[in-house]
Amino acid sequence: MRQWFALKCTATMLLLGLLTACAQSPQILSVNPKVSGDFPHTGNGQSVALEVVDGRDSSVIGTRSGTASATSTITVEAHDVIPKIRAQAENALRSMGFNPTSQNSGGPALTLTLSELNYARGTAEQPLLGASQLQAIIQAEVDNGGNTYTGRYTAKRSQSYALKPDWDTNNRMVSELLSNALDRTFRDQQLANLLAR
Numbered sequence: 001m002r003q004w005f006a007l008k009c010t011a012t013m014l015l016l017g018l019l020t021a022c023a024q025s026p027q028i029l030s031v032n033p034k035v036s037g038d039f040p041h042t043g044n045g046q047s048v049a050l051e052v053v054d055g056r057d058s059s060v061i062g063t064r065s066g067t068a069s070a071t072s073t074i075t076v077e078a079h080d081v082i083p084k085i086r087a088q089a090e091n092a093l094r095s096m097g098f099n100p101t102s103q104n105s106g107g108p109a110l111t112l113t114l115s116e117l118n119y120a121r122g123t124a125e126q127p128l129l130g131a132s133q134l135q136a137i138i139q140a141e142v143d144n145g146g147n148t149y150t151g152r153y154t155a156k157r158s159q160s161y162a163l164k165p166d167w168d169t170n171n172r173m174v175s176e177l178l179s180n181a182l183d184r185t186f187r188d189q190q191l192a193n194l195l196a197r
Helices: 002-023 078-095 167-186 189-196
Strands: 047-054 060-063 073-075 099-101 109-120 131-144 147-160
Touching (some): 131 167, 131 189
Parallel strands (some): 060 109
Antiparallel strands (some): 109 131
16 A cells, blocks of 8 residues: 555656646747738838848747746747748738838838847746736838838737646737737838838
């Protein structure tokens, strides 16, 4: 009986150790932002040279533990997210009446820079127990006939939870965050007006 109890305790400890290790494993997200529409329709078929770049210092956006632990990093790779942002920017421009292109022919040009993408769980001094603070910043630069316009569009999200979010939950939250930042970008009337000038 005592051996059975010891075996049961050992199995339980191993299972808990495995679950703890899984909970702190790194996550490489594959986000899928989507623009929602309702953008100013100012275009009349003009071509817009579109460039989308990653201006972040690192593809690591945060950690699941809230500390600088290498085992719990959350990563959004540029080679994955930038083409998806570009595709959504093209959709937005088309819905506004423009024709997005990768060739700059001297007409309006739009450069989008993913400046920040952060997932914070606090620090040892200021823990965010059971909560995450997410932030995305997209910078847009428009150049049309020597006239320029720059805008910064910030999307923030605070998320509370009882258990640490799994991959699906984090992927959805970051996707929605980027979608929000893109919507803010293309709803800027000044940006739309300069593209159409």
